[in-house]
Amino acid sequence: MENFKYRFKTEQEFLNEYGKDWKLKLGSYWNPSMNYLFGSVIKKDIKNLDFFKLTLIDRNSIFGFWIISPSMLKLNIKEPDYKPIKLIKNEIQS
DSSP states (O other): OOOOSEEEOOHHHHHHHHOTTHHHHSSSOOOGGGGGGTTOBOOSOOSOGGGOOEEEEOTTOSSOEEEEOGGGEEEOOOOOSSOOOOOOOOOOOO
16 A cells, blocks of 8 residues: 555645635635545655645646645645554552
8 A cells, every 4th residue: 555645635624724715825726626636645756845836637627737736735644543552550569
């Protein structure tokens, strides 16, 4: 299984970070046809996000493409899919 470093933010993450007008505050244009990207993983090796621009083909248009800015992405940190084990403190009694 491959582990890619970045993913697109979810819509809720955009709302939390930028507020209800998040599409206007990104610094890059977010088109409604891009909504399918919410939460999806970027399957490219990105070394330096500060200087990163990614062009994606608009799957809904034969003419369009999008420029993806760093403000649209987030580190792809996976949450554990198990319950943590509670440690039991054992003491030796004398």
